[in-house]
Amino acid sequence: MKDANLELYKKMYLIRATEEKIRQCYPDNEIKTPVHLAMGEEAIAAGVCYALGPTDQVFATYRNHGVYLAMTNETDRFFAELYGKQTGLSKGKAGSMHIMSPDENLLGTSAIVASMIPVAVGAALTNQYKNNKRSVAVFFGDGAVDEGVFWESLNFACLRQLPIIFVYENNQYAINSHVSTRHGYRSLAGIVSRFDCPVFQSDTTDAEAIYHLTKNALRLQARSAKPVFIHLQYYRYLEHVGVNYDFEFGHRDKKEYQKWWKIDPVGLQRKKLLRFGLKDKELIKIEAGILNRIEASVRSAKQAPPANPNELRSDVYYE
Amino acid sequence: MSCAATFTMNKKHTITYREAINLAIAQEMRRDKNVFLYGLDVTDHKRIFGSTKGLLEEFGPKRCFATPLSEDAMTGVGVGAALTGLKPIFVHIRTDFLFLCLNQIANVISSYRYLSGGRVKIPLVIRAIMGRGWGQGAQHSKSIHALLAHLPGIKVVMPTQPADAKGLLVSAIRDANPVIVLEHRWLYDTIGIVPEDENFAIPIGEPHRLRQGKDLTIVATSWMNIEALQAADIMQKKQGVSMEIIDSRSISPLNYDLIYQSVRKTGHLIVTDYDWLYCGFAAEVVARVTEKCFSELKSPVSRIGFAPTPTPTARSLEDAFYPNAISIIKLVEQKLKLPKTNLSGETFYSYENKFKGPF
Numbered sequence: 201m202k203d204a205n206l207e208l209y210k211k212m213y214l215i216r217a218t219e220e221k222i223r224q225c226y227p228d229n230e231i232k233t234p235v236h237l238a239m240g241e242e243a244i245a246a247g248v249c250y251a252l253g254p255t256d257q258v259f260a261t262y263r264n265h266g267v268y269l270a271m272t273n274e275t276d277r278f279f280a281e282l283y284g285k286q287t288g289l290s291k292g293k294a295g296s297m298h299i300m301s302p303d304e305n306l307l308g309t310s311a312i313v314a315s316m317i318p319v320a321v322g323a324a325l326t327n328q329y330k331n332n333k334r335s336v337a338v339f340f341g342d343g344a345v346d347e348g349v350f351w352e353s354l355n356f357a358c359l360r361q362l363p364i365i366f367v368y369e370n371n372q373y374a375i376n377s378h379v380s381t382r383h384g385y386r387s388l389a390g391i392v393s394r395f396d397c398p399v400f401q402s403d404t405t406d407a408e409a410i411y412h413l414t415k416n417a418l419r420l421q422a423r424s425a426k427p428v429f430i431h432l433q434y435y436r437y438l439e440h441v442g443v444n445y446d447f448e449f450g451h452r453d454k455k456e457y458q459k460w461w462k463i464d465p466v467g468l469q470r471k472k473l474l475r476f477g478l479k480d481k482e483l484i485k486i487e488a489g490i491l492n493r494i495e496a497s498v499r500s501a502k503q504a505p506p507a508n509p510n511e512l513r514s515d516v517y518y519e
Numbered sequence: 520m521s522c523a524a525t526f527t528m529n530k531k532h533t534i535t536y537r538e539a540i541n542l543a544i545a546q547e548m549r550r551d552k553n554v555f556l557y558g559l560d561v562t563d564h565k566r567i568f569g570s571t572k573g574l575l576e577e578f579g580p581k582r583c584f585a586t587p588l589s590e591d592a593m594t595g596v597g598v599g600a601a602l603t604g605l606k607p608i609f610v611h612i613r614t615d616f617l618f619l620c621l622n623q624i625a626n627v628i629s630s631y632r633y634l635s636g637g638r639v640k641i642p643l644v645i646r647a648i649m650g651r652g653w654g655q656g657a658q659h660s661k662s663i664h665a666l667l668a669h670l671p672g673i674k675v676v677m678p679t680q681p682a683d684a685k686g687l688l689v690s691a692i693r694d695a696n697p698v699i700v701l702e703h704r705w706l707y708d709t710i711g712i713v714p715e716d717e718n719f720a721i722p723i724g725e726p727h728r729l730r731q732g733k734d735l736t737i738v739a740t741s742w743m744n745i746e747a748l749q750a751a752d753i754m755q756k757k758q759g760v761s762m763e764i765i766d767s768r769s770i771s772p773l774n775y776d777l778i779y780q781s782v783r784k785t786g787h788l789i790v791t792d793y794d795w796l797y798c799g800f801a802a803e804v805v806a807r808v809t810e811k812c813f814s815e816l817k818s819p820v821s822r823i824g825f826a827p828t829p830t831p832t833a834r835s836l837e838d839a840f841y842p843n844a845i846s847i848i849k850l851v852e853q854k855l856k857l858p859k860t861n862l863s864g865e866t867f868y869s870y871e872n873k874f875k876g877p878f
C-alpha cells in the first residue's frame with residue numbers, strides 16, 4: 201500500500217498546489233473565469249478517481265479542478281483554459297466551470313447544479329447496453345440532492361440496475377446555505393439505502409480509506425450489477441466561488457474550519473508517508489517537482505495567444 | 520406616467536438600479552401583506568447583489584425566505600400560492616436557472632387562467648438576472664426573453680433604467696398576471712433619478728424614448744440601450760447624425776406605436792437586441808415594422824445581436840460574441856452610407872473598470 205499512498209499523495213499535492221497557485225494569481229485579474237476551489241476536498245477526488253479502472257468514466261461539477269487533475273495529471277492545457285487561451289482544453293470556450301477531458305474519461309462538468317447526474321446515468325446505460333464492464337462515477341454535492349432530477353436519476357438507475365457510482369460530497373453548504381435549512385429529512389444515506397442501491401458511508405479525510413471504500417463499492421458493483429451510492433464528507437475551506445476565506449460574514453464558524461484543518465487530507469497523507477518510512481527530503485523533492493511543473497504551466501499559459509476570435513463560431517455543430 | 524430617470528452622474532436624488540429594485544419590493548411588501556419573496560440565497564449576506572437587502576430584517580422569515588435548490592417545484596409552489604391569494608416574488612440569481620422552471624412556466628402558468636375560462640388568476644412575479652463577463656460562459660449568461668415572450672399568458676419586462684427597474688417591478692407585483700422581470704447584472708451599478716413615491720409605477724407594455732433623433736431609429740433591449748446611447752452620442756458628435764433610441768422596456772405585451780412613429784419619421788431601423796437573433800425579439804420587431812411601415816422605409820430593416828454560438832468564456836471570444844457601441848456605429852455608417860467614423864479619443868465600456876469576478 202506504500203506505492204498507492206504515495207500516488208494518492210502526489211495527486212492531492214498536485215490539486216492543492218494548483219489551487220494555491222490559482223489563489224496567488226487570481227488577484228492579477230488575468231484568470232477571468234469564476235473559480236470554485238475545493239481545498240479540503242482533495243481526498244475524495246484523489247481517492248475515488250485512483251480507485252476507478254482505466255476505462256471507467258467520470259462526470260463532475262463546476263468544482264472540478266481536483267477531479268480533473270486526479271484523472272489527467274495535466275496542468276498545461278488546464279491553466280491555458282483558465283487564462284482564456286487558444287491552447288486551453290476547450291480553446292477558451294469553457295473556462296473553469298466546464299473543464300472536461302473526454303479522452304481521459306472525464307466526460308463532462310456543468311455549472312447547472314445536478315445537471316450531470318442524469319447524464320452520467322445515461323453513460324451507465326450505454327455501458328450496460330454494450331456490456332463492456334465499465335463503471336461511471338458522478339460527483340455532486342449536498343445542494344444537488346435538493347433537485348428533483350437527482351431523485352429521478354437515482355430511481356431510474358436503481359430500476360434498471362445501471363452500473364453507476366453516485367459520489368455524494370457533503371460539505372454542508374450550498375453557496376452559503378446550510379444543509380439543515382434545505383433538507384427536510386434526517387438521513388440521506390438512510391433514504392437512499394431504501395432504494396435498490398447499497399450505500400457506503402464515511403466521513404474520513406483519509407484518501408487511502410476513500411480509495412478502499414471506492415474499491416469495495418466497485419467490487420460489489422461488479423458482483424451485483426447494481427448502482428452504488430458513496431456518501432462522503434469534507435469541509436470547503438474557502439468561499440463558494442473565488443479565492444478567499446469567508447468566515448467574517450458569519451454564516452460559517454471559523455471553529456468548524458479549524459476542526460477540519462486538523463485532519464486536512466493533504467497533511468494527513470504526508471504524515472502517513474513519513475510514518476511509512478519515506479524521508480522528508482524525498483517528499484520535498486517530489487513536491488518541488490510538482491510545483492515546478494505548475495509554475496511552468498502558468499508561465500506558458502500566460503505567454504500563449506488569447507483564444508482566437510476567428511474560432512468563435514467553430515465547434516457549435518459537428519461538421 | 521413617464522419617468523425622469525437618466526444616466527447622468529448627478530448624485531442628487533439618484534439611486535442605483537439595485538436600490539431601485541430593493542425599494543420597489545420593500546414598498547410593495549409594506550403596502551400589501553400578501554406579497555412575499557423567496558428563492559435561493561435571497562437571505563444570505565450577499566442578498567442577490569444587494570437587491571433583497573433588509574427584507575428579512577423588516578418582514579421576517581415568513582415573508583422572505585431561502586429555499587432548497589428546487590427550481591421546478593418552487594415555481595409550482597409559487598403558482599399554488601398565487602392561485603390561492605398570495606403574491607409571490609420568486610428570485611433567481613441567473614436567468615439560466617429559469618430553464619429548470621420551464622415546465623411550470625410553459626405548461627402550467629402560461630395556460631392556467633385560459634384553461635379556467637377566466638375563473639382564476641396567477642399574480643406571480645419571477646425575477647431573474649442576466650450574467651455577463653468574467654467568463655460567465657454558456658450556462659450563466661442567457662437572456663431568454665424571446666423564448667419566454669413566445670408563450671401566451673405571460674408578461675415579460677426588461678428594465679434598463681433605475682426608474683424602470685422600480686416602476687416596472689411595482690407594476691409586475693400589482694399585476695394579476697404572471698410577470699417575468701429580467702435584470703442585467705451590469706445595470707446594477709447604474710444610477711438614475713427614481714421617484715420615491717409609492718404610487719410611482721411604469722405601465723407594462725409601453726416602450727420609452729431614451730433619446731430624440733431624426734435620422735435613424737434604434738430599438739434596444741436591456742444593456743444594448745447603454746451601448747446604443749454611446750453610439751448615438753459619438754455619431755452626433757463625429758458625423759452629425761441624429762439617432763433616436765427607444766428602450767422597449769417590455770417584451771410582451773408591447774405597444775409598437777412609438778416604434779412605428781419613429782420609423783415613419785427616420786425611415787431607418789436597427790434593432791439591437793440583447794439575445795441571439797434567430798427567431799428572436801429583434802425578428803418580431805422588424806417583422807411588425809415591415810408590415811406597418813414598409814413604404815416609409817429608406818433602407819432594409821437591420822438587426823444586431825449575439826453571435827449564433829453558446830456564450831464563450833475567454834475575454835477575446837466574449838468580445839467577438841457580444842455586439843457593442845462600435846458594432847452599432849458600423850451598421851449606422853453602412854445604412855446611412857457614411858464615411859468611417861473617427862473613433863480615436865473615444866473610450867468604450869470595459870466591465871473590468873466596474874466589475875471584477877468571480878461574479
Ligand SMILES: Cc1ncc(C[n+]2csc(CCOP(=O)(O)OP(=O)(O)O)c2C)c(N)n1
Pocket residue numbers: 261263311312313314340341342343344345371373374375440559588590616619
Ligand atoms: C440549477 C441551479 N440552481 C442554482 C445554481 C446556483 N448555484 C451554483 S452552485 C450552488 C450550490 C450547490 O451546492 P452543492 O451541490 O452542495 O455543491 P458545492 O458547491 O458545495 O460543491 C448553487 C445554488 C445553479 N448553478 N444551478
